[in-house]
Amino acid sequence: MGIEVRNITKTFGTFAALRDVSLGVATGELVALLGPSGSGKTTLLRIIAGLEEPDPGSGAILFHDEDVARRRVSSRRVGFVFQHYALFRQMTVFENVAFGLRVRPKRLRPSRNLVKYKVLRLLKLVQLESMANRYPHQLSGGQRQRVALARALAIEPKVLLLDEPFGALDARVRQELRQWLRRLHDEIHLTSVFVTHDQDEALELADRVLVMNEGRIEQIGTPDEVFHRPATEFVVKFMGQVNFFHGRLEGDKVHFSTMAWDWPEHAGASTQPARVFVRPHELDVDVERNGQPSLQAVVTRIHSAGPNVRLELRAASGEPLCAELTQERFRSLNLSVGNTVYVTPRDVTVFADESPK
Amino acid sequence: MTLKQHSILPGFGLTMGFTLFYLSLIVLIPLAGLLLKSATISWDQFYAAVTDPQVVASYKITFGASLVAASVNAVFGLAVAWVLVRYSFPGKNIVDAMVDLPFAMPTAVSGIALTAIYAPNGWIGRWLDPLGIEVAYTQLGIMVALTFIGLPFVVRTLQPALEDMDVEIEEAAASLGATRLQTFVRVIFPAIMPALLTGFALAFARALGEYGSVVFISGNLPMKTQIVPLLIMTKLEQYNYAEAAAIAVVALGASFAVLLFINIVQWWSRRYAA
Numbered sequence: 126m127g128i129e130v131r132n133i134t135k136t137f138g139t140f141a142a143l144r145d146v147s148l149g150v151a152t153g154e155l156v157a158l159l160g161p162s163g164s165g166k167t168t169l170l171r172i173i174a175g176l177e178e179p180d181p182g183s184g185a186i187l188f189h190d191e192d193v194a195r196r197r198v199s200s201r202r203v204g205f206v207f208q209h210y211a212l213f214r215q216m217t218v219f220e221n222v223a224f225g226l227r228v229r230p231k232r233l234r235p236s237r238n239l240v241k242y243k244v245l246r247l248l249k250l251v252q253l254e255s256m257a258n259r260y261p262h263q264l265s266g267g268q269r270q271r272v273a274l275a276r277a278l279a280i281e282p283k284v285l286l287l288d289e290p291f292g293a294l295d296a297r298v299r300q301e302l303r304q305w306l307r308r309l310h311d312e313i314h315l316t317s318v319f320v321t322h323d324q325d326e327a328l329e330l331a332d333r334v335l336v337m338n339e340g341r342i343e344q345i346g347t348p349d350e351v352f353h354r355p356a357t358e359f360v361v362k363f364m365g366q367v368n369f370f371h372g373r374l375e376g377d378k379v380h381f382s383t384m385a386w387d388w389p390e391h392a393g394a395s396t397q398p399a400r401v402f403v404r405p406h407e408l409d410v411d412v413e414r415n416g417q418p419s420l421q422a423v424v425t426r427i428h429s430a431g432p433n434v435r436l437e438l439r440a441a442s443g444e445p446l447c448a449e450l451t452q453e454r455f456r457s458l459n460l461s462v463g464n465t466v467y468v469t470p471r472d473v474t475v476f477a478d479e480s481p482k
Numbered sequence: 483m484t485l486k487q488h489s490i491l492p493g494f495g496l497t498m499g500f501t502l503f504y505l506s507l508i509v510l511i512p513l514a515g516l517l518l519k520s521a522t523i524s525w526d527q528f529y530a531a532v533t534d535p536q537v538v539a540s541y542k543i544t545f546g547a548s549l550v551a552a553s554v555n556a557v558f559g560l561a562v563a564w565v566l567v568r569y570s571f572p573g574k575n576i577v578d579a580m581v582d583l584p585f586a587m588p589t590a591v592s593g594i595a596l597t598a599i600y601a602p603n604g605w606i607g608r609w610l611d612p613l614g615i616e617v618a619y620t621q622l623g624i625m626v627a628l629t630f631i632g633l634p635f636v637v638r639t640l641q642p643a644l645e646d647m648d649v650e651i652e653e654a655a656a657s658l659g660a661t662r663l664q665t666f667v668r669v670i671f672p673a674i675m676p677a678l679l680t681g682f683a684l685a686f687a688r689a690l691g692e693y694g695s696v697v698f699i700s701g702n703l704p705m706k707t708q709i710v711p712l713l714i715m716t717k718l719e720q721y722n723y724a725e726a727a728a729i730a731v732v733a734l735g736a737s738f739a740v741l742l743f744i745n746i747v748q749w750w751s752r753r754y755a756a
Binding site: 174175176197198199200201202203204205207209211212213214215216224225228229273276277279280 | 648650651654655656657658659660661668669
């Protein structure tokens with residue numbers, strides 16, 4: 126196991142940032158900590174790094190099966206990349222990357238030539254060889270973040286931790302750097318954890334995604350599992366826009382609006398209220414009833430600029446809905462605002478509603 | 483190249499004109515007057531006036547004591563600024579306000595207070611006296627007075643620089659394996675160096691010109707504890723304006739050279755800044 130964290134609790138005053146969180150990251154794996162702000166994801170990352178102390182009574186923190194919980198950050202050998210780069214501005218790019226090697230105790234410090242060799246190799250890895258003598262303020266945001274990454278890698282860390290590494294960059298650079306980081310990870314296979322509040326980023330980049338909310342882990346799984354088989358309502362909502370219906374579980378079916386849907390998991394249990402979620406792309410839209418039970422709605426707005434067309438609808442009952450269709454489908458339906466349409470779900474996610482008692 | 487470039491910030495001509503006028507009125511004209519006055523005596527007389535052993539001794543005392551005082555302030559002012567910026571503790575605002583007191587007090591009052599405290603029978607002096615440490619009426623006393631009046635300059639220039647420095651920078655250094663000492667020496671110190679130099683220069687300049695507080699504690703013994711401003715005052719009381727001006731011109735020239743040097747060092751240490 127690359128990183129193992131057992132039963133970590135952290136409170137700031139009366140605010141519980143982490144409640145009994147455990148986590149394992151396989152060696153060479155890239156894991157995303159995903160959650161809204163205040164969910165505890167950054168606190169967890171900082172505790173792994175040793176920048177924050179967990180509450181007394183918390184369990185172990187292991188890197189490659191070695192307990193590091195009592196070690197200070199400076200002896201944990203973590204590569205930490207900060208959201209705002211935290212580069213040393215009075216040092217050149219070269220000096221920044223060399224820092225971790227030059228502060229080593231004398232007997233472990235590489236020779237001047239070896240430092241130079243290692244730094245230049247890292248700068249090549251992050252594609253900044255030509256920038257070695259620049260100062261951080263002469264670089265763009267994306268370049269600065271790559272320097273920060275090279276600096277973190279210079280100490281040959283046991284684990285790499287990235288705190289919202291793309292948070293301060295503009296959308297296009299963010300996209301490029303994301304793909305670049307994934308390729309880099311595939312090349313060096315360093316056990317890595319990164320924090321993000323952007324679900325697209327987590328789903329695209331990570332081997333596994335850990336969704337956090339209010340100091341707890343909601344779900345751990347591959348991007349596929351988290352997106353297609355969300356474990357909790359929170360995960361459903363956090364993974365993007367979703368339509369919500371109040372429903373009822375009865376027998377092996379879930380009933381909502383005017384529709385019923387097979388839900389064999391519930392077979393045999395007693396009737397109970399349910400919450401039903403349907404993603405916009407899981408709604409089929411037609412201009413006439415196709416025989417199946419469907420929901421009648423009126424088109425209120427059309428967003429057609431993009432790979433897909435998004436329709437904002439209002440159901441006959443007054444609830445707003447959102448549907449997403451391909452451009453071809455949209456053209457063949459020939460829709461405009463004010464048209465009446467009939468929507469049928471292709472797939473649903475159902476949670477038994479236990480809250481009102 | 484066009485001379486007249488339109489800027490969206492209005493009023494350049496007006497404010498620049500005012501700046502030049504104001505600097506001339508407040509700084510340049512009095513200094514020119516000083517130079518003119520010193521020029522009313524011949525070169526030989528000028529040279530004799532400024533190389534008089536008593537004058538040379540006073541130059542050494544003033545510059546030496548100012549340098550020591552500014553250095554002491556640079557070290558302990560940094561500690562004070564660090565504590566005020568980095569930690570929160572009860573009464574912090576009061577401590578913060580206390581830093582400005584040397585600015586606000588009439589210098590004569592500080593001088594008398596320091597003398598009373600450091601005199602052999604004073605609150606602190608009585609403990610130092612048995613150890614053989616004399617403060618009042620010695621060069622040490624001059625340094626104490628100059629340190630007192632220079633402290634706010636260092637603290638006030640360092641505070642914004644320290645506040646500017648992200649804690650993340652220190653965390654980054656620690657995560658890379660640096661010890662606290664390495665972090666301070668390699669990361670924090672270079673970053674606050676320009677501000678520290680500014681504070682040092684201000685405290686030094688202030689100490690060079692300080693008169694009120696020093697005359698009480700120094701005892702004004704010729705060749706031992708006589709500072710340049712006092713010597714100038716003495717010449718003035720003897721209606722020897724030209725010699726007073728001559729002594730002042732040399733002091734001024736030397737101060738300017740030192741401040742210019744500090745500015746150059748500072749400019750060099752800021753080379754990485756945007």
